Amino acid sequence: MRNFKQRTALSEINVIPLVDVMLVLLIAFMIAVPLIHHGIDVDLPKARGGDMPPEERVTIAVKKGGNIYMNDNPVSMKELTKRLSVISELNPTVFLKADRSIQYGVVVGVIGEIKAVGIERLGLVTEPKAALP
Secondary structure (H helix, E strand, O other): OOOOOOOOOOOOOHHHHHHHHHHHHHHHHHHHHHHOOOOOOOOOOEOOOOOOOOOOEEEEEEEEOOEEEOOOOEOHHHHHHHHHHHHHHOOEEEEHHHHHHOOHHHHHHHHHHHHHHHOOOOOEEEEOOOOOO
16 A cells, blocks of 8 residues: 555645735725816916815815806805805805916905905915925
């Protein structure tokens, strides 16, 4: 008779396929996350300044064609005034994003409406300016 070595069950887990799958998922998320776009696309001007605090805020965006958005929802100037007058009692901070190619008069008109309803804290949103060498 032949001598057969007694075989035992292999109790180790092969982690190489797990590592392969995790690397593929990592690469997929690294590619997909920058492609996710939130909010209204506005070509903001560049200026120096810090980041906005992560607090609850009202954002008003004025796009290139003069379209106005309040928290990513399209509104008319009348509707904007009505909504802002309702929330003005809460004394919120309002942030204004205006496309760089928009006429100055349109932006000033929106700022005037914001101030007319009694909102005093208004911030203008810009893109960070590249540091000069």
